[in-house]
Amino acid sequence: MKSILASGTAVAILLSASFAAAQDVNFLSTQLRPVEEAQKVRQVLLKGVPGKVSYLVEEPPQFDVRMKAEGKAGKRTISVAGALHGELQPLVTSGDLDTVDDLVAKLADRGIPQGLLELGKLGTGKQVYIPWMQATYIMVARKEALASLPAGADVNALTYDQLEAWGKALTEKTGKRLIGFPAGPKGLMPRFYQGYLYPSFTGGVVTPFRSADAEAMWGKFKSLWQYVNPNSTSYDFMQEPLMAGEVWVAFDHVARLKDALVQEPDKYVTFPAPAGPKGRGYMPVVAGLAIPKGAPDRAGAVAVIEHLTKPEIQVKTAAEVGFFPVVKAELPADLSPGIKLIAEGVAKTQGAKDALPALLPIGLGDKGGEFNKVFSDSFQRIVLRGENPRAVLDAQAAVLKGLMEATKAPCWAPDKASEAACPVD
Amino acid sequence: MKRTQSRALPYLLLAPSLVFLTAIFLLPLVQTIALSFSESGVASLGNYRRMVSDLNFGLALCNTFLLVLVVVPIQLALALGMSVMIEKIGRGRDLVLWVWTIPLGVSDLAAGLVWLAILQDRGYLNSALYGLGLIDGPTAWLTYETPGTLFLGVVLAEIWRATAIVLVILVAGLQLIPKEYREAAEVFGARPWTIFRRITLPLLKPSIQTALILRTVLAFEVFAVVYAIGGTNFPVLVGEAYTWQNANQNTGVAAAYAMLIVVISLAATAIYLRALRVPAEQQP
Numbered sequence: 082m083k084s085i086l087a088s089g090t091a092v093a094i095l096l097s098a099s100f101a102a103a104q105d106v107n108f109l110s111t112q113l114r115p116v117e118e119a120q121k122v123r124q125v126l127l128k129g130v131p132g133k134v135s136y137l138v139e140e141p142p143q144f145d146v147r148m149k150a151e152g153k154a155g156k157r158t159i160s161v162a163g164a165l166h167g168e169l170q171p172l173v174t175s176g177d178l179d180t181v182d183d184l185v186a187k188l189a190d191r192g193i194p195q196g197l198l199e200l201g202k203l204g205t206g207k208q209v210y211i212p213w214m215q216a217t218y219i220m221v222a223r224k225e226a227l228a229s230l231p232a233g234a235d236v237n238a239l240t241y242d243q244l245e246a247w248g249k250a251l252t253e254k255t256g257k258r259l260i261g262f263p264a265g266p267k268g269l270m271p272r273f274y275q276g277y278l279y280p281s282f283t284g285g286v287v288t289p290f291r292s293a294d295a296e297a298m299w300g301k302f303k304s305l306w307q308y309v310n311p312n313s314t315s316y317d318f319m320q321e322p323l324m325a326g327e328v329w330v331a332f333d334h335v336a337r338l339k340d341a342l343v344q345e346p347d348k349y350v351t352f353p354a355p356a357g358p359k360g361r362g363y364m365p366v367v368a369g370l371a372i373p374k375g376a377p378d379r380a381g382a383v384a385v386i387e388h389l390t391k392p393e394i395q396v397k398t399a400a401e402v403g404f405f406p407v408v409k410a411e412l413p414a415d416l417s418p419g420i421k422l423i424a425e426g427v428a429k430t431q432g433a434k435d436a437l438p439a440l441l442p443i444g445l446g447d448k449g450g451e452f453n454k455v456f457s458d459s460f461q462r463i464v465l466r467g468e469n470p471r472a473v474l475d476a477q478a479a480v481l482k483g484l485m486e487a488t489k490a491p492c493w494a495p496d497k498a499s500e501a502a503c504p505v506d
Numbered sequence: 507m508k509r510t511q512s513r514a515l516p517y518l519l520l521a522p523s524l525v526f527l528t529a530i531f532l533l534p535l536v537q538t539i540a541l542s543f544s545e546s547g548v549a550s551l552g553n554y555r556r557m558v559s560d561l562n563f564g565l566a567l568c569n570t571f572l573l574v575l576v577v578v579p580i581q582l583a584l585a586l587g588m589s590v591m592i593e594k595i596g597r598g599r600d601l602v603l604w605v606w607t608i609p610l611g612v613s614d615l616a617a618g619l620v621w622l623a624i625l626q627d628r629g630y631l632n633s634a635l636y637g638l639g640l641i642d643g644p645t646a647w648l649t650y651e652t653p654g655t656l657f658l659g660v661v662l663a664e665i666w667r668a669t670a671i672v673l674v675i676l677v678a679g680l681q682l683i684p685k686e687y688r689e690a691a692e693v694f695g696a697r698p699w700t701i702f703r704r705i706t707l708p709l710l711k712p713s714i715q716t717a718l719i720l721r722t723v724l725a726f727e728v729f730a731v732v733y734a735i736g737g738t739n740f741p742v743l744v745g746e747a748y749t750w751q752n753a754n755q756n757t758g759v760a761a762a763y764a765m766l767i768v769v770i771s772l773a774a775t776a777i778y779l780r781a782l783r784v785p786a787e788q789q790p
Contacts, residue, residue: 142755257643266738266753311649312627315737325628327644450754458561465650 105135106381110163112368113402114138121401130388132381141168145447148373152177157375160382166200166367167441167449169210173203174446179372180207184386191390192409201369210369211386214404216335217365218272219426221342221349226329229254237429239355241301248308251329260309261328265317269334271453274460276364278302280439281357285496287485287503291478299463299470306464335423339403343419351426353433360437363430399424437495444490455481478505542761553758566741573742574725577664581721585672589680590702603677607670614667618734621663625735650739660740663731668724672717679713715782722778723771743767
């Protein structure tokens with residue numbers, strides 16, 4: 082009797098679970114993955130959406146596999162997909178995303194800038210995703226480091242030469258190397274080369290990869306590296322070394338600096354990355370919301386997207402998880418001081434006179450990792466192992482050329498637009 | 507009828523494990539071999555070429571072998587000493603054995619993190635040395651600029667973590683050696699060192715062989731400890747396979763690394779089987 086009861090209960094639980102699953106709108110995201118952030122999404126940001134939403138997270142490679150596998154199997158479980166611009170791009174090529182042109186009209190009053198909407202077409206002429214939130218990379222310094230700024234330097238308009246001089250002054254004063262970069266195994270250092278270093282010195286990323294400008298740039302970076310903390314090749318997130326005082330000046334994605342800024346806002350200043358001869362390269366990071374083809378609950382998905390793009394939810398997103406609005410929304414004055422610091426850093430970066438936006442790589446599909454490797458390997462060989470920059474750049478350019486030809490990815494900004502695969506000069 | 511049944515019985519009993527092995531071991535192995543020898547569906551040696559020409563390949567190969575050559579002999583010597591000591595302990599033997607085998611229950615990654623907490627700039631060792639006035643401030647030992655101390659850190663962590671498995675095998679082996687041999691040797695006046703060299707060691711050979719094979723194969727597959735302590739500053743073969751699969755998203759090159767590790771492990775096993783061969787008549 083007991084066992085019958087038990088199995089009856091088990092069946093009931095299973096049934097109710099599958100019913101619940103059938104009713105939920107499954108929202109799969111590669112963003113806001115850490116447990117605390119995912120909880121914020123579930124408990125704060127998705128509150129008020131009609132119907133029940135399950136917020137699920139997945140690392141980018143697995144996200145890609147899952148989306149494509151569900152499409153191939155003809156059995157969709159995901160109704161909304163939230164991911165970075167570059168992560169959604171391969172799903173367009175594989176035909177896994179539905180167009181959302183109908184939503185553009187519905188969301189007309191949100192005031193999403195035309196440029197951002199255009200990005201959401203992914204070059205197809207149809208709206209493929211709705212911009213969700215944006216972020217970028219900034220620099221953070223502990224206030225005690227400001228005293229050592231080189232004479233005449235404005236922290237909000239630094240050049241790479243001044244950053245090096247600053248690092249040198251800090252080392253002379255403290256005996257330590259206090260500049261930090263996230264060059265660890267999971268750090269976002271490749272984005273620094275692609276969005277900051279290369280554009281600032283060469284005005285491009287792929288095309289001028291092995292140019293004379295690039296050669297000079299690596300020389301400069303190597304000389305800056307003398308003042309960079311040697312633990313940098315182990316740092317994945319810069320917030321911990323900043324808080325520990327191991328590093329006084331750091332570059333990273335705002336999401337990976339947030340803990341330090343929120344916990345001790347009085348201790349830090351935020352400012353844009355330095356400028357080179359070609360401008361102040363920076364990489365805007367845009368995340369979008371898309372609806373997979375054959376989504377089990379398209380109406381539910383539309384409701385989620387409408388909700389998340391409301392100005393008040395966008396402001397909440399900034400306050401809770403540090404990603405900034407893509408819609409017209411005033412950030413409130415009572416924003417927490419840490420988030421305000423991030424917002425200032427982002428605004429100074431975007432608004433810099435010499436700002437040179439560099440997009441995340443587009444069209445590389447599953448070769449994104451190997452694309453990053455070209456830059457990491459160049460860094461490893463030139464800066465850490467002291468190999469000849471010319472020889473390294475020539476060798477790596479051949480690898481880069483092979484990758485571009487294999488993926489046929491056309492150039493993205495700031496490289497000059499190309500019809501076919503982006504050329505490596 | 508009965509006879510055929512009894513003849514089929516051993517095979518029937520073996521069948522489940524055979525199915526199991528085929529499904530979770532042989533099939534993936536065959537798939538990995540196929541993956542490593544193909545590039546976008548076409549048969550090719552491209553993955554192996556890329557593996558060999560990668561900037562970390564030589565370093566990873568070198569580091570892995572260096573680690574095995576340093577760690578395994580130390581572990582064997584330590585475990586031999588410890589197992590003989592355990593033999594001699596009367597009361598409290600189980601407690602000592604229990605304490606010594608605690609690292610067996612700790613996962614590789616956790617062990618690596620424990621040692622990272624000790625050795626990193628703000629770690630316990632730095633604090634202790636600073637407290638004693640031996641260093642001026644936090645010293646970095648685990649960076650790309652200090653390969654020596656980084657290697658030492660990995661060796662320490664590996665020895666701490668994986669000596670216990672050798673110890674357990676040797677303790678079991680020691681218990682199998684009949685006491686009569688030693689008693690006879692003592693009657694004839696043999697010294698402890700002679701007894702150890704002439705009786706214990708030869709009779710322990712099968713256990714040593716097992717322990718060495720197991721330990722060496724596992725040492726070639728070292729990853730989590732190195733990853734925790736050194737990140738990518740200390741490339742090893744399995745770490746490279748992981749990076750190619752995970753960060754570079756190139757399954758082909760990752761499969762090539764996996765095959766290389768399989769080949770090296772098989773070769774090491776074959777060498778031990780031959781070098782420590784125990785003729786049937788000598789087996790206890």
